[in-house]
Every structure is written in C-alpha cells, then in structure tokens.
Amino acid sequence: MFEPGMESDKSTDLKVIVFALGEERYAVDVQHVESIERLTDITRVPEAPPYVKGVINLRGVVTPVVDLRMKLGVTAKPFDAETRILIVRVGDLHVGLIVDRADDVVDLPPSAVVPPPEVVTTVRSTYVEGIAHLGESLVVLLNLTRVLSDEEREAVQRIEG
Amino acid sequence: MDIGDYLSMFLDESRENIDLINRELLALEQDPKNIEAVKELFRAAHTLKGMSATMGFGRLAELTHELESALDPVRSGERTLREDDVDVLLRATDRMEQMLKAIEEGRGDEGEIGDLIEALGRLGDDEEAAVGRSPAAATRHGGNDDDDDDYDYDGYQREIIRQALAQGLNVYRVRVTLRHGTLMAGARAFMVYQALESFGEILHSAPPVDDLEQERFDRSFVLTVSTRAAEADVVAAVQNITDVEAVSVAALTRTAQKGAAASASGVPALLIDRFSDYEAHHRHVFAEARRLGKRILRLTVTLGPGVLLKGARAYMVYQALEGFGEVLHSAPPMDDLEEGRFERVFALTVSTGGAPEAILDAVRNISEIQAVDLVEIVPDREAAPEAASMAREEVAATAEARANASSANNPAQNVRRAVHKMIRVDADRLEKLMNLFSELVIDRGRLEVIAQGLGHQGLLEIVEHMSRISGELQNLVLSIRMVSVESVFNRFPRMVRDVARELGKSVHLVVRGEETELDRTVVDEIGDPIMHLVRNAVDHGLESEAERKAKGKPPVGTVELVAYPSGNNVYIEVRDDGRGIDRDKVLKKAIERGLVRPEEAREMRDGAVYQLLFHPGFSTADVVTDISGRGVGLDVVKNKIESLGGRVAVFSKPGEGTIFRIQLPLTLSILFAMLVDIGGETYALPIADLLETIAVPPESVRTVHLQPVIDLRGTIIPLVDGRSFFRTTAPPRLGTHGVHPKVTDGKEAGEPTALYVAVIKKNERHVGLVVDRFIGQQEIVLKSLGAYLKRITTFLGATILGDGRVALVVEPSAFFEGASKGTLVV
Numbered sequence: 004m005f006e007p008g009m010e011s012d013k014s015t016d017l018k019v020i021v022f023a024l025g026e027e028r029y030a031v032d033v034q035h036v037e038s039i040e041r042l043t044d045i046t047r048v049p050e051a052p053p054y055v056k057g058v059i060n061l062r063g064v065v066t067p068v069v070d071l072r073m074k075l076g077v078t079a080k081p082f083d084a085e086t087r088i089l090i091v092r093v094g095d096l097h098v099g100l101i102v103d104r105a106d107d108v109v110d111l112p113p114s115a116v117v118p119p120p121e122v123v124t125t126v127r128s129t130y131v132e133g134i135a136h137l138g139e140s141l142v143v144l145l146n147l148t149r150v151l152s153d154e155e156r157e158a159v160q161r162i163e164g
Numbered sequence: 165m166d167i168g169d170y171l172s173m174f175l176d177e178s179r180e181n182i183d184l185i186n187r188e189l190l191a192l193e194q195d196p197k198n199i200e201a202v203k204e205l206f207r208a209a210h211t212l213k214g215m216s217a218t219m220g221f222g223r224l225a226e227l228t229h230e231l232e233s234a235l236d237p238v239r240s241g242e243r244t245l246r247e248d249d250v251d252v253l254l255r256a257t258d259r260m261e262q263m264l265k266a267i268e269e270g271r272g273d274e275g276e277i278g279d280l281i282e283a284l285g286r287l288g289d290d291e292e293a294a295v296g297r298s299p300a301a302a303t304r305h306g307g308n309d310d311d312d313d314d315y316d317y318d319g320y321q322r323e324i325i326r327q328a329l330a331q332g333l334n335v336y337r338v339r340v341t342l343r344h345g346t347l348m349a350g351a352r353a354f355m356v357y358q359a360l361e362s363f364g365e366i367l368h369s370a371p372p373v374d375d376l377e378q379e380r381f382d383r384s385f386v387l388t389v390s391t392r393a394a395e396a397d398v399v400a401a402v403q404n405i406t407d408v409e410a411v412s413v414a415a416l417t418r419t420a421q422k423g424a425a426a427s428a429s430g431v432p433a434l435l436i437d438r439f440s441d442y443e444a445h446h447r448h449v450f451a452e453a454r455r456l457g458k459r460i461l462r463l464t465v466t467l468g469p470g471v472l473l474k475g476a477r478a479y480m481v482y483q484a485l486e487g488f489g490e491v492l493h494s495a496p497p498m499d500d501l502e503e504g505r506f507e508r509v510f511a512l513t514v515s516t517g518g519a520p521e522a523i524l525d526a527v528r529n530i531s532e533i534q535a536v537d538l539v540e541i542v543p544d545r546e547a548a549p550e551a552a553s554m555a556r557e558e559v560a561a562t563a564e565a566r567a568n569a570s571s572a573n574n575p576a577q578n579v580r581r582a583v584h585k586m587i588r589v590d591a592d593r594l595e596k597l598m599n600l601f602s603e604l605v606i607d608r609g610r611l612e613v614i615a616q617g618l619g620h621q622g623l624l625e626i627v628e629h630m631s632r633i634s635g636e637l638q639n640l641v642l643s644i645r646m647v648s649v650e651s652v653f654n655r656f657p658r659m660v661r662d663v664a665r666e667l668g669k670s671v672h673l674v675v676r677g678e679e680t681e682l683d684r685t686v687v688d689e690i691g692d693p694i695m696h697l698v699r700n701a702v703d704h705g706l707e708s709e710a711e712r713k714a715k716g717k718p719p720v721g722t723v724e725l726v727a728y729p730s731g732n733n734v735y736i737e738v739r740d741d742g743r744g745i746d747r748d749k750v751l752k753k754a755i756e757r758g759l760v761r762p763e764e765a766r767e768m769r770d771g772a773v774y775q776l777l778f779h780p781g782f783s784t785a786d787v788v789t790d791i792s793g794r795g796v797g798l799d800v801v802k803n804k805i806e807s808l809g810g811r812v813a814v815f816s817k818p819g820e821g822t823i824f825r826i827q828l829p830l831t832l833s834i835l836f837a838m839l840v841d842i843g844g845e846t847y848a849l850p851i852a853d854l855l856e857t858i859a860v861p862p863e864s865v866r867t868v869h870l871q872p873v874i875d876l877r878g879t880i881i882p883l884v885d886g887r888s889f890f891r892t893t894a895p896p897r898l899g900t901h902g903v904h905p906k907v908t909d910g911k912e913a914g915e916p917t918a919l920y921v922a923v924i925k926k927n928e929r930h931v932g933l934v935v936d937r938f939i940g941q942q943e944i945v946l947k948s949l950g951a952y953l954k955r956i957t958t959f960l961g962a963t964i965l966g967d968g969r970v971a972l973v974v975e976p977s978a979f980f981e982g983a984s985k986g987t988l989v990v
Contacts, residue, residue: 046970047845048949049890050958058949058962060970063603065947065962095951151952 016110019135021142022089023104024077030109030135030142031091039105040088059099061090068099074150075130096151109142111135116144173588174219175268177211182264183654184208185231185257189250190657196244206232206239212260214327217320221273224263229320230284231256252283254658317388321368325416328390330525332488332518333364334415336391336398341384341410350379352407357387359401364391383409388416394517395457415457417519431461431520433540441495441511449492450541453515458489460541461520463527464511468534475504477532482512484526489516508534513541591684594645601641602945608634609942609966638943646681649727649736652691653678656698656725663702670709670720671702677727682734686808686828690736693801693812697738697824698723700798705740705822715819717741729830733852736826745816747773754779774814778802811977813927827927835946837963837973839939840922843892846971848944848963849933853976855925857938859918865898872898874921874932881923883932884979897934924976931979946973 019030020039045057045068054073058065068088072079080103088099116133132146188205192198213228231253237243245253259280263273317325325335340356342349353376360366368388371381391398395413402411436442436450439462450460465481467474478501485491493513496506516523520538527536608631615627653675664671682690706712706721713719724739747770754760754776760768780799805812810828837848838857858876865872865883872883885898897919921932944963949956958978962970 044969046962046972048953048956048959048972049892050956051953055953058953058970058972060964060968063606063964065949065964065970067950067952097950098952 016112017116017144019109019111019142019144020089021106021109021137022087022102023106024072024075024102025080027077028106028137028140028142029102030111030144031089031147033108035091035093035147037090037092037097040090040099042082042086042088042101056101059088061099064097066090066097066099068101071100071102071150091147091151093147093151098151109137111137111144119143171219171267172590174215175264176588178215178264179261180651181208181212182257182260183651185212186254186658187654189253189257190661192238192245193247193250193661199239199241202235202239205235209235210323213320214323216273217324218327221263221267223275223277224260224267224273225320227256227260227263227277227280229323230281234284234287249287252280252287256280256284317368321388324367325388325390328365328367329417329519330522332522332526333390333392334395334517335367335388336395337386337388337414337416338398338402339384339386339410339412339414340402340408343407343409344383346383346407349381349383349407350377352405353377353379353381353385355405356385356402356408359405360387360389360391360398363393363398363401364389392517431538431540433542434462436541439541442493442513446493446513450515453490453492458515458517459520460492460513460515461523462493462511462513462539462541463523464509464537464539465527465533466535467508468532469508471508471532473504474506474508475502477530478502478504478506478510480530481510481527481533484530485512485514485516485523487526488518488523489514589644594684598641598645601638602947604634605638605943605945606964606966610968613966645684647684647687648679648681649687649690649734650678652687652694653725653727655691655695659695660698660702660723663699667703668708669702669706671706672720672722674722674724675726676724680727680729680734682828682830686810689804689808690826690828693804693826694725694736694738696798696801697826698725701738701740701742701822701824705742707743711743734828734830736828738824738826739821741821744818744820744822745774745777745814746818750774750776770816771813774816777814778812811927835944835973836941837944838922838941839965839971840886840920840933840935841937841939842886842890842935843894844936845890845892846939846965846969847886847890847935848942848971848973849922849924850960850973850976851941853924853926855923855930858921858923860921860932861918865919876923876930876932879930881930881932883919883921883934886933886935889933889979894936897936924979926976926980929980933979944971944973 018033020033020036021028021030023029040059040061043059045059047057048055048067051057051067054070056068056070058067060066070079071077071089082101085104087102087105089102089105090097090099092098115137116135119131119134130145130150132144135142135144185205185208188201188208191201192205195201209228209232213225213232216222216224216228234249234253238245259275259277263275266272266274328335338360340353342352346352357366357369357373357376366387366389369376370386375381376385389398395415399411399413402408436447453460463481463485465478467477471477482491482494482498482501491512491514494501495511500506501510514523520540524536524538527533608627611627612631615623656675657673660671660673701723702721706723707715707717709719712721722741724737726735726737726739728735750773751760751765751768754773755762755765759776759779778798778801802812805826805828808828810826813825813827814822815825816822836851838851838854840847840849860874865874867873868880873880874883875881883898885896886892887894888896888898920935920938922935922938924931924933946961946963948961949959958975960973960975962972965971
C-alpha cells in the first residue's frame with residue numbers, strides 16, 4: 004500500500020474517516036469503510052458476545068453490528084439522532100460498527116501520524132495503529148484488523164472456556 | 165464465451181471422462197471380456213484426447229493417446245488385460261487427474277509422463293503389429309503419382325486431422341518440390357512453411373521441421389495444413405515463392421471418396437440433369453465452383469410432423485449451410501422457405517469445401533429435423549474424370565474416422581447429439597440467479613403483507629398469481645442447482661480397490677442411490693468426508709480375512725455406500741459388516757485421554773460413546789496404519805459435514821457392523837419455516853424438523869427429574885422454555901428445575917393460559933419449545949450470519965422478513981445439544 008519515497012506527498016496521504024466515541028475522536032482507513040448508515044432495527048443474537056448488538060438488514064445482506072464503544076471500553080451514551088453504523092470490511096469479515104457520530108473524511112500526511120504513547124487513551128493499545136494530530140485535537144487511528152480479529156479469538160475462548 | 169469458459173468446460177468434461185475411464189477400467193478388471201467397457205473406455209479416452217489437443221495441452225493428449233494405443237489390442241480382442249496392466253492404466257488416469265488439477269491452478273498440463281508412456285508402451289508391446297495392420301495405411305488410394313510416400317501421421321496427428329475435418333476445415337497435404345541446385349533450400353522451405361501457416365495451422369511436416377530448416381531433405385517435402393482457404397489459393401501462394409518448382413495438393417477427407425462419381429462415402433453423386441429445379445445458369449455457377457475445388461452438395465431436409473416454426477427451422481438450416489460455403493439454390497425459393505410455405509421437405513444446394521459429414525452433423529443438430537439426405541451434384545459424365553484429375557486424392561484419415569462416417573446414424577452418435585443439448589453453466593452465474601431470486605422471494609413476502617393490509621381485490625389476485633409463478637420458478641431454480649451424488653460416488657470403487665489391495669483384504673463395495681440429488685455446493689464438498697468414512701470402514705471396520713473366517717463370516721467383507729432422500733434432507737450412509745465398534749475400547753481410550761470420567765462412562769448411551777470418536781485426536785486403531793490411523797480424521801469429517809449444515813451419526817453392533825449416517829440439507833437457501841414469537845422477538849423454525857404445534861393446558865405439564873415434560877400421545881417430551889433459552893428480557897413461562905409450571909400463572913397474575921409448544925423432532929429425539937405465539941408458516945430465504953459470527957451454532961442463519969426486519973433461523977438440533985450441558989434431561 005505504502006511505498007515510502009516512491010510517491011509524491013499527496014498520494015501517500017492516508018485517507019481516513021473520523022468519528023466520535025464519547026468525548027474522543029477516532030479514525031479508520033477509508034479503504035475499509037463501505038458505507039455509513041443510520042441506525043436501524045437491530046435483531047439481537049442471543050449467543051453472541053455482549054458487544055455484538057445483533058444483526059441488521061443491510062440492503063438484503065444480514066450484517067452483524069458491533070457496539071464499538073462497548074468493545075473499546077469507551078463510556079457509551081444512549082443512541083441518538085447522530086448515532087451511525089460504519090459498515091466496514093476487513094478480509095472476509097463484514098461488520099457494522101456503531102459510533103456516536105461520523106465526521107469527515109480527512110487526508111492525513113504520514114508525518115501527522117505518530118506511534119501511540121503508552122497511556123494516551125482508554126483504548127487497549129493493541130487496537131491502536133497510531134495517533135494523529137488533526138488541527139487542535141488528537142485522533143486515535145484504529146487498527147481494524149486487530150479490532151475485529153481479536154473479536155474472534157475472544158469468541159473462541161468464550162465458547163471453549 | 166471467453167477462453168476461461170472453455171477452460172472450465174474442458175476441465176469439467178475431462179473430469180467426467182477420467183471418471184468414466186476409471187470406472188470402466190475397474191469393470192474391465194472384474195470382467196476382462198467386457199467388450200462394452202472397452203468401447204466406453206475408448207470413447208472417453210478419445211474425447212479426452214481430442215479436447216486436450218484442441219485446448220493445447222499436448223502432454224495430456226499424448227498420455228491419453230498412449231493409453232488408447234495400449235488398449236487397442238484389447239479392443240481388437242488380441243489380448244486381455246491382466247491386473248498389473250490395470251494398475252498401469254489406473255496410474256495413468258491418476259496422472260491425468262493431476263494434470264487437470266495443474267491446469268486448473270494455471271500451471272498447464274505439467275508433470276512427468278515419460279515413465280507412464282514407457283509403461284503403457286510395454287503394455288501394448290504386441291500392439292505394434294495391430295497398428296501396422298491398421299486399415300488407415302491400407303485404404304490409401306494411389307491416385308496420383310507425386311505422392312507415393314506413406315502417410316506418415318501418427319495416431320495423434322490423425323486425430324487432429326480428423327477433428328479439423330469434423331470442424332469443416334480443409335486439410336491439404338501439400339507437396340513442394342524445389343528447383344535443382346536451389347541455394348538456401350532451408351530458407352525456402354521456411355518461406356513455404358510461413359506461407360502455409362498464414363492460411364491456417366500446420367499439422368504435420370515430413371521431414372520434421374528441424375530437418376527442413378537444416379536443409380536435411382532432398383528437394384521436396386510435404387506439409388499438412390488445415391485451413392478454410394480453397395485449394396487453388398494455397399497452390400498460388402506457394403507457387404509464388406522463389407525456387408519452388410512444383411506444388412501438388414491432396415485434400416484429405418475422412419472417407420475414401422474416389423472422384424466425384426464415387427459413392428463409397430455414402431455421398432452419392434447425381435447428375436445435375438436428374439433435378440428439374442435447377443436452371444441453366446446454375447450449371448455455370450456449379451461448374452465455376454467446382455473449378456475452384458468446391459463440391460456441390462444438395463441437402464434434402466425433412467422436418468418432423470407438426471413443426472410450428474417451419475420458416476425458422478428452414479432458415480436455421482440455411483444459416484448452418486452458409487457456415488460451410490455458399491448456398492446457390494433453394495427449392496422452394498428462399499422467400500417461400502422463410503415464410504414456411506412448404507410441406508415438410510425442402511432442398512438447399514451449397515457449394516462448399518467442407519466435409520459432407522460435418523455439414524450433415526451441423527444440420528442434424530438443428531431441432532425438429534427428422535431427416536437429411538445429401539447428394540453431390542455433378543454437371544455431366546465427363547465431369548467425373550475431370551474431378552478425379554484435380555489431385556483430389558482422398559484417404560481415410562484414420563480407421564476410426566471411417567468407422568464414424570459409415571455409422572453416422574448409429575445410436576451412439578444419436579446419444580452424443582442428445583448430450584449436446586445440455587448446457588454447462590458457470591456455478592457463479594447460478595449462484596447469482598439464486599441470489600436474485602432470493603431477493604424476489606423477499607419482495608414477494610413484502611408485497612403479500614402490503615396487499616393484505618390494503619385488502620384490494622385486484623392487487624390480492626395479482627400477488628397470489630405472482631406467488632404461484634414464483635413458486636414454480638423456485639422449484640426450477642432449485643432443481644438446476646441439484647446434481648446427483650454420482651460424481652462423488654464414482655470415485656469409490658477405485659479407492660476401495662486400492663485400499664483393499666494395500667491392506668490385503670477382500671472387499672465387496674456396493675453403491676446404491678447414486679442418482680440421489682443434492683445441492684451442488686454440498687456435492688462439491690462432501691467427497692472428502694465420505695472418502696474418509698469409506699477408508700475407515702475398510703481399514704478399521706472390516707476384519708482381516710482370517711479373522712472373518714474364524715468368526716464364521718464370509719471371507720469377503722462388504723462395504724455399502726448408500727444415498728437416499730428423506731424430507732428436507734439427504735442421507736448418505738457408509739455401512740460395513742465388520743467387527744463393529746467396541747464400546748469398552750472407546751471408553752477406555754476416552755478415559756485415558758480425560759475426555760470422560762470413569763464414573764460417567766457406565767451411564768453413557770451408545771450413541772454418545774460413538775460420538776467420542778469424533779473428538780479431535782481420538783483414534784481407536786490398535787495398529788496405526790497408513791490408511792486412516794494417526795488419530796486425525798473423524799473430527800475433520802464432523803466439522804466438514806457440520807459446515808455444510810449436516811450431521812453425522814453412528815450406529816454399531818459388535819460383531820455385525822457399523823453404520824455412519826450423514827444427514828445433509830437438501831438445499832441450502834430456501835426453506836419453509838414456522839415463525840414464532842418468543843418474548844417479543846421473532847424466530848424462524850424450519851418446518852422440516854417441526855413435528856406439530858400444540859396448545860397445552862398448564863396442568864398437563866409434569867416434572868420428571870427436575871425437567872418439565874408433557875405426554876404427547878404416550879411420548880414423553882421434554883419442554884424447553886424459549887424465553888430463557890434465548891435469554892430474552894421477558895420472564896420465563898416455565899419454572900426451571902423443580903418448580904411446577906403453575907407458578908407461571910402466579911407470576912403472570914392472571915388466568916392460567918395455555919402453553920404454546922412447537923414439537924421438534926430430530927434424529928428420533930423430541931423436544932417441545934415453549935413459545936409465546938405462532939405467527940405463521942412462510943417460505944424464507946436463509947442467509948448467512950457472516951464470517952464474523954461463524955461461531956454461532958444455535959442458528960442456521962437469518963432471514964429477512966416481509967417488513968424488512970431480520971429474524972434468526974433456529975438450528976433445531978441446538979435444543980438437543982443442550983442436553984449434554986445439563987439444560988435438558990431426556
């Protein structure tokens with residue numbers, strides 16, 4: 004994806020979608036994001052882990068939705084008019100992520116992203132790809148692959164344990 | 165169609181042919197005199213060879229060719245196959261399969277074939293003589309003197325020539341003689357080669373191309389080319405090359421037609437005067453065409469009785485002929501023909517360079533044609549010698565070609581024609597069709613809801629009609645996806661034979677129900693698990709011959725592979741009449757491995773004990789054999805089957821045998837379901853596993869061993885509270901352990917209300933699911949929960965309801981799995 008020094012600055016910019024969870028702002032690589040949906044009827048799946056809110060009908064495709072706030076341990080606020088579902092795809096995983104608000108698509112120059120300091124957010128550091136300075140504020144860049152695959156490991160442990 | 169489509173078609177068909185070869189080889193081994201098997205074998209090998217050659221997989225073609233030659237003396241009855249021979253032949257088919265796999269993976273037909281070619285060659289040692297006697301060489305008619313060397317094609321080249329001819333191409337044998345003292349003869353030969361190549365494909369060179377380039381030839385050489393071009397054009401092109409002294413061309417045909425007047429090929433020649441419908445100018449046109457090396461063929465076509473679109477059929481014949489040359493005449497005239505203004509018979513006259521057989525084939529392939537007659541038209545008696553003098557020396561390309569041509573109407577060919585009416589469809593496209601159709605079913609559901617809401621009579625009628633049509637459409641779409649398990653079962657005779665030989669056992673394999681159909685995706689995946697179970701049966705199930713004799717059993721063990729449909733499921737059973745499963749041995753091992761506690765062991769039902777075999781790492785074989793020991797396997801089998809939505813069960817009787825029964829869903833995506841309300845949530849229960857729905861007065865619920873049960877006509881059925889099973893927020897309807905259900909009434913603080921119970925039956929076990937309400941039966945489209953939730957086992961998947969909401973589809977056996985966790989005591 005990135006080949007340092009091969010391309011101009013502009014094209015090495017990371018395109019991300021910035022969204023809010025509680026008071027903090029997060030971002031994921033726009034390549035993984037298929038669409039942003041308004042909250043819709045969610046059907047609970049009894050056997051699923053608690054952060055899996057259930058499944059939705061996404062234009063005929065049954066799609067699991069994860070409450071990202073619960074998953075990341077961010078204080079959840081009640082669903083409101085700004086609540087959105089980010090539909091993401093990582094490998095063969097196709098999942099909706101519930102976020103408190105979806106903001107902008109932003110170009111981050113590689114220089115704006117720094118590795119996460121030890122203690123910067125409440126989020127587990129394995130999920131964090133880096134921290135980006137965006138104007139005045141800081142944005143936590145999430146590693147979606149880990150956020151989602153971790154899920155699976157836990158599910159396995161949960162079932163086997 | 166792009167090349168990829170052809171490739172997958174080629175792969176599919178070649179696999180079928182290899183299967184067939186395998187099967188017939190085994191049949192032949194059983195009964196070496198089975199001449200039908202040899203013929204079948206030949207047909208399959210032949211097709212495979214031809215197709216691989218056409219697709220450019222020379223090595224595969226070569227190997228098949230060798231296989232075919234090795235079998236030739238068998239076919240001619242000169243020798244019979246020994247068991248060792250069958251081994252070699254089977255090894256060759258294995259190699260072919262590997263090649264196909266390599267081709268599929270984009271590696272081409274790679275793989276060493278030298279060893280097999282040599283082995284096959286040795287096998288057919290006494291075959292040389294047969295080939296030498298082959299009629300191909302003998303039927304050559306020495307008409308022209310410029311060409312006395314033998315036709316030096318090998319069997320493979322003959323096949324290529326035959327195919328080219330069958331495609332309606334001309335195959336010319338071009339003999340070129342260079343001037344005396346030509347310098348750079350090699351370069352000239354190369355120029356000739358290039359010139360001919362521009363017309364088509366060079367099939368053969370004598371001497372070989374290398375020798376040509378190295379000038380290792382004496383003034384003249386012969387190239388065989390397949391082309392659409394006319395003979396005259398080819399001659400002209402070659403003659404224009406410097407230093408070419410003479411060119412002579414012989415057109416090869418599949419049959420031995422000597423000159424225009426000959427009728428040896430079954431194409432009779434008739435004088436133009438015999439027909440009254442030609443006019444004067446036709447005579448000139450025909451003569452001109454013949455001068456250009458074309459033949460004038462008159463086809464008289466008879467349509468079947470009651471053909472509706474006569475004009476269209478006639479036009480199709482016309483078009484087919486246009487593919488081979490120029491249609492010069494039509495009786496009745498073209499206009500009448502197109503309008504269908506004729507009885508059942510019409511005649512078209514075409515000038516063509518194509519082979520008459522190819523033309524006949526093409527016309528016969530058109531629907532509703534009852535008969536086709538073909539004659540060649542010659543202008544007058546003098547024309548016959550003239551035609552013969554056109555260097556039109558005709559040879560039988562191969563003995564087989566002759567056989568084919570002379571038996572153009574034999575049943576085998578009719579069968580082939582019927583087969584051609586089948587269409588192979590890309591599985592992806594079917595998948596797409598299925599998905600689109602699923603969308604339609606969902607929308608139909610919505611429409612039904614809306615129409616009922618509106619109560620508009622007209623709308624209701626339309627919706628009802630639509631439902632009927634979509635029901636039929638659905639059956640059709642589903643049936644397209646169904647394929648018989650035959651393709652899977654075909655592998656086993658061979659495998660059982662190999663395994664049995666390896667283990668020194670005698671095994672009789674019985675295969676039944678191979679016509680049973682299953683969803684294609686399931687059939688594709690089910691092979692390996694069954695293979696494993698069959699191996700297992702031969703290896704562990706059956707005793708050794710000595711052991712069997714000692715027990716007074718027949719020395720030859722029997723393994724049965726049986727498929728049959730039942731309800732929404734298909735069952736596949738692998739049975740053996742061997743020693744059965746030793747319960748104590750299984751338990752001993754399970755206790756050793758810590759899978760079962762000793763005190764539990766005694767109480768375990770046989771079924772539960774046998775299920776331990778599927779535990780990862782479990783193996784009961786005393787001797788770890790090459791075939792199936794090593795403790796891996798049965799758990800993989802179980803996982804695979806479960807991933808297909810199936811189940812596997814084991815039944816066994818010590819000393820008598822074992823049955824592994826696989827249950828598979830008939831189709832994966834559309835099913836009938838009962839929608840139920842449980843605690844305000846909607847769930848779908850597959851009707852196939854639903855025995856009945858009942859309302860039970862609370863007082864008839866009893867408690868046995870802390871388990872609420874009902875007595876349904878003498879059967880004690882344990883109840884499962886839906887609300888607590890699915891952990892809904894609503895309070896449970898049933899009291900759990902020890903609490904009498906009547907307490908429910910107290911909680912609800914009202915009149916005792918009936919319990920609605922869905923009685924589910926799965927594998928002879930019953931459970932009653934207590935629901936709040938039955939919503940109704942409905943056809944639902946099963947959708948996957950996706951990779952993210954693949955660990956969820958309580959649900960088969962989900963479906964989208966008429967109102968757009970998602971409902972989960974319950975896996976009925978989930979209620980029984982609960983039994984082992986203590987939720988249920990039966």
